[in-house]
Amino acid sequence: MVDQAALENDQPLLVATSLSKSFGRIAACRDVSFSLYPGEVLAIVGESGSGKSTLLQLLSGQLAASGGHVSYRMRDGVARDLATLGEAERRFLFRTDWGFVHQDPAQGLRMAVSAGANVGERLMAVGWNHYGRIRDTASDWLTRVEIDVARIDDAPRTYSGGMRQRLQIARNLVTEPRLVFMDEPTGGLDVSVQARLLDLLRSLVAELHLAVIIVTHDLAVARLLSHRVMVMKGGRVIETGLTDQVLDDPREPYTQLLVSSILPP
């Protein structure tokens, strides 16, 4: 008998093929190709303006590519080209099978409505219609991201930066997505809060068998979370490989510069 789960894990979840994007004469992203497997964490590192965020937007279908394509294996096992998905399908994907964690929680949260409603919104969007069950699921998720359940009815406006970021993660994970995009999730947080957040992310990723594409300029984040690293410069991927390999033994001069610019602990 064939193990269905093992078979699933053998096929890539997301495949990017020679993705490019140019804004007028500026090429933000050139010829990027890679595959992402279920449960794999891929970090995209590079300095500001290297095309990381543009790449993330291309991969998540928020921006149309100038060249190349992205295919995603849907829950039914069929790989589909994102460009051929209708808007309704794409938005549905975004609400169910994907998550997107923004650097600024205000972009990913509804700041004026309570934490419970923030977490419950995705459930209501897929047709949950029982207040008690929505609330139970929301409080369950708040516990999992280490937010005091007593604050379920407070708006994220009243939360600290770290709590907002954790709330944003709960809001994204409540529909049990298979793929989460993260854009500098630890940006703007102080070091101890960052460490807790990374710890939480790491355990959630392992527990839920999430595939993650994380954009960061912080190599420590990449080292702690990711299995593989892609280094970008000027819109190109200049080096890619296992995290330890790239960070401990960088081949490209630019990667060497990047690694050496971290202060030794």
Add this chain to the structure above:
Amino acid sequence: MNAPAYNFAYLDEQTKRMIRRAILKAIAIPGYQVPFASREMPMPYGWGTGGVQVTAAILGPTDVLKVIDQGSDDTTNAISIRKFFAKTAGVATTTATDDATVIQTRHRIPETALNESQVLVYQVPIPEPLRFLEPRETETRRMHALAEYGLMHVKLYEDIARFGHIATAYAYPVKVNARYVMDPSPTPKFDNPKMDNCPAPQLFGAGREKRIYAIPPYTKVVSLDFEDHPFEPYRFNAPCALCGAEDSYLDEIVTDDKGSRMFVCSDTDYCEGRQAAGHHGSLSAAPYKEKAHG
């Protein structure tokens, strides 16, 4: 000199045709907000410029017009709109729901059941039910197009989380014909069940926002709710102090500065009709006393 000659019902024929086209489209897609080229009317926005344009477009010489404002036939807004059409269209006006063929309303649906020969025209301040949840109009239009209405439940969730029950008392969102979520204009939620399967067509006009939408006759209109917190119409738990009605929507009227209050029917025509038929409430003027003094 003669008085200025208005075209029938104030608006010119081309404008009326444009509005009628919008109304037809609105009826064809129940609950969908149809944009239209709203005109300046000789009254300020917020006084029913949308409703007045819809009324002007559908009014014929033999129609009988009734205008109500918060259920009342005698407030400034109701009287001035009634006079406006009496002057510019020369139509007969009435305060009796049964006699009217076109009823323009602000914030209420008459207590008397409507019939197929009548049209109900609503004045709408804010047609977009998602307005205060999602500020971008481009986004709300897309949400309507894709029938993404999870956000509407977020509002109801917030109500329950804060107050323990769905506290939205007016402009309570409804789903029309199992497709579009619609703001029924600021009518109390008491009136929501009257919209469902109503024999009279219901037309909604928003002048400032330049939108017309409609519920055709006998259309399913469902108030949104949760399984464990079902929709409940709200009514003060008291009989009308003037006519004793136990089934009508009540206004609370403060009668002094010591906390006294009375509850009376908000629908004045309904209340007067009942009083004329001999019903009376706790604060009705006793007719025999007046005779004794008379």
